Amino acid sequence: MTAASSTPxxxxxxxxxxxxxxxxxxxxxxxxxxxxxxxxxxxxxFLTLLGESGSGKTTLLRLIAGFAQxxxxxxxxxxxxxxxxxxxxxxxxxxxxHYALFPxxxxxxxxxxxxxxxxAPASEIPTRVQAALQMVKMQxxxxxxxxxxxxxxxxxxxxxxxxxxxxxxxxxxxxxxxxDANLRKQMQGELKSLQRELGITFLFVTHDQEEAMALSDRIxxxxxxxxxxxxxxxxxxxxxxxSYTAQFxxxxxxxxxxxxxxxxxxxxxxWPTIAPDGPMLFSLRPxxxxxxxxxxxxxxxVRFRARIHQQxxxxxxxxxxxxxxxxxxxxxxxARGPLTGExxxxxxxxxxxxxxx
Amino acid sequence: xxxxxxxALISVPPxxxxxxxxxxxxxxxxxxxxxxxxxxxxxxxxxFQNYAKLSxxxxxxxxxxxxxxxxxxxxxxxxxxxYPLAYxxxxxxxxxxDLLYQLVIVPLWVSYLVRGYAWKTIxxxxxxxxxxxxxxxxxxxxxxxxxxxPFAVILTLTHIYxxxxxxxxxxxxxxxxxxxxxxxxxxxxxxxxxxFRVVVPLSIPGLLAGATFAFVLTLGDFLGPMLVxxxxxxxxxxxxxxxxxxxxxxxxxxxxxxxxxxxxIALLFLAEHLEKCWAFR
Amino acid sequence: xxxxxxxSLRRAPxxxxxxxxxxxxxxxxxxxxxxxxxxxxxxxxxxxxQFTLHWYQQLFADGSIWDSVLNSLLVALGAVALxxxxxxxxxxxxxxxxxxxxxxxxxxVLLPLVLPGIITGLSLLMFVDRxxxxxxxxxxxxxxxxxxxxxATTELFAGLQxxxxxxxxxxxxxxxxxxxxxxxxxxxxxxxxxxxxxLLIFTLSMDEIAVTFxxxxxxxxxxxxxxxxxxxxxxxEINAISTLIFLVSVILILIWYRIRTRTIxxxxxxxxxxx
Numbered sequence: 001m002t003a004a005s006s007t008p009x010x011x012x013x014x015x016x017x018x019x020x021x022x023x024x025x026x027x028x029x030x031x032x033x034x035x036x037x038x039x040x041x042x043x044x045x046f047l048t049l050l051g052e053s054g055s056g057k058t059t060l061l062r063l064i065a066g067f068a069q070x071x072x073x074x075x076x077x078x079x080x081x082x083x084x085x086x087x088x089x090x091x092x093x094x095x096x097x098h099y100a101l102f103p104x105x106x107x108x109x110x111x112x113x114x115x116x117x118x119x120a121p122a123s124e125i126p127t128r129v130q131a132a133l134q135m136v137k138m139q140x141x142x143x144x145x146x147x148x149x150x151x152x153x154x155x156x157x158x159x160x161x162x163x164x165x166x167x168x169x170x171x172x173x174x175x176x177x178x179x180d181a182n183l184r185k186q187m188q189g190e191l192k193s194l195q196r197e198l199g200i201t202f203l204f205v206t207h208d209q210e211e212a213m214a215l216s217d218r219i220x221x222x223x224x225x226x227x228x229x230x231x232x233x234x235x236x237x238x239x240x241x242x243s244y245t246a247q248f249x250x251x252x253x254x255x256x257x258x259x260x261x262x263x264x265x266x267x268x269x270x271w272p273t274i275a276p277d278g279p280m281l282f283s284l285r286p287x288x289x290x291x292x293x294x295x296x297x298x299x300x301x302v303r304f305r306a307r308i309h310q311q312x313x314x315x316x317x318x319x320x321x322x323x324x325x326x327x328x329x330x331x332x333x334x335a336r337g338p339l340t341g342e343x344x345x346x347x348x349x350x351x352x353x354x355x356x357x
Numbered sequence: 358x359x360x361x362x363x364x365a366l367i368s369v370p371p372x373x374x375x376x377x378x379x380x381x382x383x384x385x386x387x388x389x390x391x392x393x394x395x396x397x398x399x400x401x402x403x404x405f406q407n408y409a410k411l412s413x414x415x416x417x418x419x420x421x422x423x424x425x426x427x428x429x430x431x432x433x434x435x436x437x438x439x440y441p442l443a444y445x446x447x448x449x450x451x452x453x454x455d456l457l458y459q460l461v462i463v464p465l466w467v468s469y470l471v472r473g474y475a476w477k478t479i480x481x482x483x484x485x486x487x488x489x490x491x492x493x494x495x496x497x498x499x500x501x502x503x504x505x506x507p508f509a510v511i512l513t514l515t516h517i518y519x520x521x522x523x524x525x526x527x528x529x530x531x532x533x534x535x536x537x538x539x540x541x542x543x544x545x546x547x548x549x550x551x552x553f554r555v556v557v558p559l560s561i562p563g564l565l566a567g568a569t570f571a572f573v574l575t576l577g578d579f580l581g582p583m584l585v586x587x588x589x590x591x592x593x594x595x596x597x598x599x600x601x602x603x604x605x606x607x608x609x610x611x612x613x614x615x616x617x618x619x620x621x622i623a624l625l626f627l628a629e630h631l632e633k634c635w636a637f638r
Numbered sequence: 639x640x641x642x643x644x645x646s647l648r649r650a651p652x653x654x655x656x657x658x659x660x661x662x663x664x665x666x667x668x669x670x671x672x673x674x675x676x677x678x679x680x681x682x683x684x685x686x687x688q689f690t691l692h693w694y695q696q697l698f699a700d701g702s703i704w705d706s707v708l709n710s711l712l713v714a715l716g717a718v719a720l721x722x723x724x725x726x727x728x729x730x731x732x733x734x735x736x737x738x739x740x741x742x743x744x745x746x747v748l749l750p751l752v753l754p755g756i757i758t759g760l761s762l763l764m765f766v767d768r769x770x771x772x773x774x775x776x777x778x779x780x781x782x783x784x785x786x787x788x789x790a791t792t793e794l795f796a797g798l799q800x801x802x803x804x805x806x807x808x809x810x811x812x813x814x815x816x817x818x819x820x821x822x823x824x825x826x827x828x829x830x831x832x833x834x835x836x837l838l839i840f841t842l843s844m845d846e847i848a849v850t851f852x853x854x855x856x857x858x859x860x861x862x863x864x865x866x867x868x869x870x871x872x873x874x875e876i877n878a879i880s881t882l883i884f885l886v887s888v889i890l891i892l893i894w895y896r897i898r899t900r901t902i903x904x905x906x907x908x909x910x911x912x913x
Contacts, residue, residue, distance in 0.1 A: 067539050088543040100540040104558045104635075114544035115555070165544065363816055364735035371728035371787070375746050378784045382761030389764055439662045445657040449650050459895055462771060464664045466838070467887045468845035470861050471880045475667035477680040478674065478872060485670050488684030519664065570752065577754020582712075587900060594756050599851065614760050621753060 018043040019064065019082070019169060024073035026059055032106065033059045035225040037073070043171070043204060048204045048212040051222035052248075057205050058173060060222070065094045065171050077168070078265065088117075093162035094171040098178065099154040101146040105159050107133070108142035114165040124307070132164035133157075135194065151182045159191075170205045176211065179315040188214055206325050209249045213237070221245055242356045244282035253289075253329050255282045264352065268325040271349040281355050286319070286332035288351035292344035293318050294333075301346040308339050382620070389611035401606055407612035417596070417613070424592040427511055428575040432522070434515040436564070437573050439523040444556070447530040448538075458527070465520035473584040476513045479505040480585065504588030514581050518574065522567035529563020530556070561635040569628040573621050593617065642798040668884060673789035675877035692875040703879060706863035713779045713859060720783035721839050722832060724792020732791070733798045751788040755848025758785050774855035781849040786842060790835045797831030830897050837894040841887055 019041040026034040034056045041047050049057040062068045064075060066087030077085040082090065093114070101110050111129045120128070133139040136156035155175055162170055172191075176184045192215050195202050206212055211217050213233040221228040221236065221244075229241040240246035243254050257266035259280050264273045265281070273282075292303055306324035313319075313335065320331040322345065331345065353354055390407055393400045411417045446457050464472070479485045480503040487499040502508060533556060541551040575581075579594035586592075593613065600610030674681050678688030686710070697703065728747050749759050762781050763773075771777060801824070809819040825832075847861045854862055860883075862877060 065539075065543060067542075084546075088545050088547050091544075094540070094543045096536050096540060098534075098536065099536065100536040102537060102540070102555060113541070113546075113554075117541075117544060117546035117550050161544070270442070359734050360816065364731070364737075367727045368731035368735045368737060371724050371731060372743060374724050374784070374787070375728075375743060378762065378765070378780065379746050379749065383764040384760045385764045385768060386757075426645070438663065441653060441661045442657045444648065444652045449653060450657075455899075457894060459663065462895065463888055463891055464668070464796065466841055466845075467668070467892050468861065468883055470845070470847055470864060471671070472667060474864075474868070474876065474880055475671040477868075478877070479667055479670055481682060482681035483680075485674070485682060485684055488682055492684045516663065516667065519660070527823075573752060574754055577756050577757055589673055594754065597756060597760070598851075601763070607764070610760070611764065614757060617754070618757050621757070625752060 015192075016043045017041065018078060019203075020076040021060070021064075022074045022076065024060070024063060024070045024075065026056070026063060026068065027071045033225055034063075034070075037222075037225075037227055039220060039227065039230065041201060043201055044199050044216060045217045046192070046202045046204065048206060048216040049222060050206060050209060050212040050219050050220050050248075052207055054224075055222040056225040057207075057222045061094075061171055061173055061203065061205050064169070065092060066090050089220060092171060093165055093167040093169075093170045094173060095155075095158050095162050095175045097173045097175065099146075099151075099158040101154055101157055101161070103146055106143050106297060107138065107149075110146065110157060111161045111164050113161065118165070128164055132160040135163065136160045136190075144209050151178055152187065155179065155187065159194075163200070167200065169201045172202060174205050174207070177206070177208070184211075191215065192221050194207060213249070219249075221248065223248075224327075239353060240283055240355055243281055243283065246353070246355050251286055251330060251332075253284045253286065256280075257282055267327040269302075269304060269327060271347075271352060272300070273349060273352065275354050282352040283349065283355045283357055284329075284352045286330040289329065289331040289347045291333055292346040298346050298348050300349060302349050303344055303346045305342055307342045311339060371571070386611050386618075387615055389608050390615045392611075394606045394608055397605065399531050407609045410609065411612060411616070417593075420591060420596060421593050421616075423590075424576055424594075425508075427507060427514070427590070427592060428572045430511050431514045431518055431575045432568050432571045434569060435519045435522040438515070438519045439567065440528055440564070441633040443523050443527040443530055447527060447533075448556075461523055462518055465524070469517060469580060472517055473513055473580060476509065476516065477504065480509050480512075484576075505590075507586070507590040508586040508592045508638055509587075510581050510592075514575050514578065514587050515535075518571040521574070522571050525563040525566035525570070526560065527563070529560045533559045558635070562632045565628050565632050565635070569624060573624055576621065577617055588605075640910075671877055672881045672884070675874055675881045677874060679769075682870050682878060693836040693878040697878045697882075700875070703860070706858045706860045709775055709857050710844050710860040713775055713782055714840050716881050717782035717786055717843040718777045718836050718839050720779070721786040721790045722836060724783075726794050726828075726832075727789050728787065728791045729794035729798055731794060732795055745811065747791050748788045751792070755785070755846075756852075759849040759852035762849070766853070772855065773853060775857055775859075776854065777853040778850050779857060781853040782843045782846055785846070785849050786839045789839055789842065793831050793835040793838070794828060797828050801827050803824050830900060834894050834897045837890055837897070841890045845883070846872070 017040045021037055021039040021041075024034055024037045025032070037056075037060060049060060051057040059068065063070050063083070066083075066085065070083055073083075074081065077091075102113065105113065108129055111132055112125050114126060115125050129142070132137060133142060135161050138153065138156050138160065141149065141153065143156070146157065149157065158175070176187050176191075179187060188211060191202075204212075204215060216233055218230060218232055219236050220230045223244055223312065229236055229245050231239075236245065237250055240249065240252075246252040246254065255264075255266040255269065257264040257269075257280055259265075259273060259275050259277050261277070262272055262274065264271055264275065264280065264282065275282075292301070304324055306322040306329065308320060309323040309328065310321040311318055316335055318333050318335055318339070320333065320339070322329050322331055322343075389399075391403050391405070393404060394404060426572050431608070446454055446461075450457055452538045477484075481487070482499040482501055482504070484504065486503060487496070490496045490500070491498075537555055537559075538551060541555050542548075546554060577594050578592065579598045582590050582592050582595050583598075586595075594617070597613045597617070600606045600613070674686055676689050676691070676695055677686035678690040678692065679686070732739075732744055732747075737743075759781060762777070762784065764782070766773070766777050805823055805827070806819050809823045810816070814822065845861060846859075847865065848860055850859055858866065860879075864879060867873075867876060
């Protein structure tokens with residue numbers, strides 16, 4: 001695929017598009033890592049690139065940062081061509097996965113680095129550095145060397161070092177993956193409020209779907225170099241476009257069904273649907289299935305009997321695997337003690353979402 | 358996990374050997390420096406005469422300074438050759454890096470004698486270089502200062518010690534995490550700025566190690582001057598060597614050797630201390 | 639500025655040219671040496687005019703050279719045995735034992751590596767002289783062994799550090815004695831390091847001059863034999879033997895390098911595969 005000549009800019013949506021990725025493809029030798037990605041990042045939004053390892057999410061981030069060149073396609077920022085610039089000329093800063101703090105400089109010198117090399121006015125530098133450190137609550141460590149800091153502290157300094165330059169776009173490459181669970185939750189909260197406060201556009205990369213759901217305004221799910229779906233967390237959860245999305249984000253029951261005249265038949269299970277006739281794939285979330293006895297308020301409930309096959313207690317919920325005449329389904333109900341034998345279950349047929357394969 | 362017997366078995370033999378064949382000989386050398394030679398025989402009469410001779414006769418200090426100057430020249434030239442090479446191989450030669458590395462270490466371990474001899478045949482009045490220059494009619498007569506001169510000694514020793522300087526330098530450069538280079542670019546520093554602000558400071562431990570190596574080894578070198586040097590390029594180790602040879606005066610030779618040893622140890626400690634200051638791990 | 643030049647971090651023509659010059663400097667003398675070993679007209683002058691194998695023929699007929707080669711081999715093999723044994727013990731001691739004076743010990747063991755050979759040679763000379771031992775190949779062997787322990791220690795210590803300690807613990811857990819563990823687990827793990835060290839020590843011993851200079855008796859090692867001839871005059875026969883030395887050293891060093899990179903090959907591949 002040869003490099004495309006300049007394509008005309010897309011019409012601007014109401015929320016100004018800061019960065020436009022147009023038909024980007026990237027191959028390393030024979031290996032195609034990104035295949036025809038087109039994406040818009042709106043100014044001020046928190047967009048997460050979500051995917052497994054090998055999905056291409058980090059590669060896409062690095063293309064935007066400038067550490068690699070696209071094999072074909074273009075990147076535009078605010079109506080000017082972006083991907084032809086070297087990284088030191090882009091108004092973009094990166095928070096690296098392993099922090100990449102300069103070991104021979106103190107925390108303050110690390111943070112001041114970007115300001116110094118771009119020749120910011122010398123009088124401004126100390127105040128801006130202090131302000132950035134205060135933002136991440138590290139102002140007490142300004143004359144310390146990075147080797148003496150914990151992982152979480154280094155992460156904050158890396159953040160300050162990037163933000164002090166007031167970039168138009170902040171790139172974060174799985175910044176929290178090296179932290180332990182509690183610290184991670186804490187940092188997630190801080191990142192989110194920081195982004196709200198500053199209004200800087202964040203492009204966040206992670207493989208952790210819970211993290212993506214918690215932080216993002218929008219999620220871009222990548223699979224094998226393709227964009228599976230780009231939507232807000234709520235949207236992507238309640239209306240997954242593909243079976244992959246349905247399974248990757250949250251858990252689900254994937255039901256292959258034949259639709260005939262408004263009725264979907266999947267093994268012993270049948271329910272009314274507005275889907276077209278033919279073989280179809282549906283996603284039904286475990287929490288959509290409830291015990292009939294406790295779900296008198298479900299609309300147009302579809303009822304069926306099934307035997308408890310397995311039960312796992314998870315604190316606030318029971319995760320059940322039920323056997324519906326040979327068909328195994330996953331169910332999630334509020335905690336209520338051990339269950340055995342056959343029970344009646346119910347679900348709202350509208351919760352069976354049609355998905356692509 | 359390891360029994361006392363095990364630990365004793367593994368530590369005692371090397372300790373014994375080190376004590377017997379390193380410590381004891383050094384001590385003996387130290388002792389010799391306080392003895393005398395009379396009528397061709399070593400006399401065990403404790404005195405400071407040798408050291409007095411060294412400090413009073415200006416020849417020794419002169420030769421020592423000359424040796425230090427040659428050592429410094431060799432070190433600097435080796436760095437000028439070795440650093441760009443190491444930098445290029447570490448940061449720019451992605452594909453053939455391994456092959457290039459092997460090409461550099463081969464001269465390092467190939468005989469000193471072979472390399473010194475090669476230069477001898479090249480630099481002489483009847484040598485290859487003169488022949489080449491005359492063949493191209495650049496000169497009419499052989500140039501004599503190529504061989505048996507400080508120039509020849511510095512050239513030959515630089516040739517020998519450049520790979521020595523290269524090795525720790527290359528290791529140091531390879532150890533610099535590449536994401537630091539990316540981070541520097543990301544923050545707005547171009548390649549040149551990144552080189553001076555990030556690469557050089559982090560390569561200093563390797564640089565110090567290599568430079569110390571080259572300087573110390575050149576300081577105690579006596580083969581180079583014997584192969585390609587002349588009367589004006591005699592180094593301190595040559596004086597020692599002759600005192601243990603034809604000019605039979607072991608005590609005086611030992612005294613100079615002790616000075617070289619102490620100087621070397623002092624330099625090594627200094628280098629180690631500086632390396633610790635610059636190691637940011 | 640095109641996309642290609644933005645990635646010019648990879649290309650640096652001036653630097654590449656300079657590096658080429660440095661390589662030329664490193665190899666030119668050796669190339670000249672080899673060239674002139676085939677030259678009829680002697681070691682100097684330019685250009686070399688007549689190709690001949692005469693010097694090599696002379697070399698192969700030269701009895702005393704091959705005697706000295708034999709001497710060098712004896713010393714080298716002895717030095718390998720001695721240095722490896724003591725070096726292995728020293729490496730084990732540094733890795734596993736703690737005793738007073740350990741850091742002094744470590745420095746002393748590594749000292750001959752950085753000290754000029756003349757110091758090591760002279761101190762040992764005075765030592766054997768006091769003991770009344772006559773200078774001979776034995777004293778040369780002692781000198782090489784002492785000087786080259788540091789080489790073995792460094793390589794073997796690195797090999798020990800990379801070893802997974804849990805393997806020895808597993809062995810003990812399964813009922814093996816420390817002695818059995820050493821032979822069945824530790825030593826095999828070090829096999830590559832041992833071979834690499836042996837090759838290096840062998841090569842260094844064959845080429846050793848500075849220490850040998852002072853400990854030599856009546857029988858010459860190869861470098862010292864060549865040295866003696868240099869005093870008498872330069873002939874291309876010396877070029878010939880030097881060429882052979884060079885070739886053998888190169889082969890040994892390249893084998894050493896392959897072995898060495900095999901031991902770290904695992905780590906390197908893992909690093910390369912990180913996304």
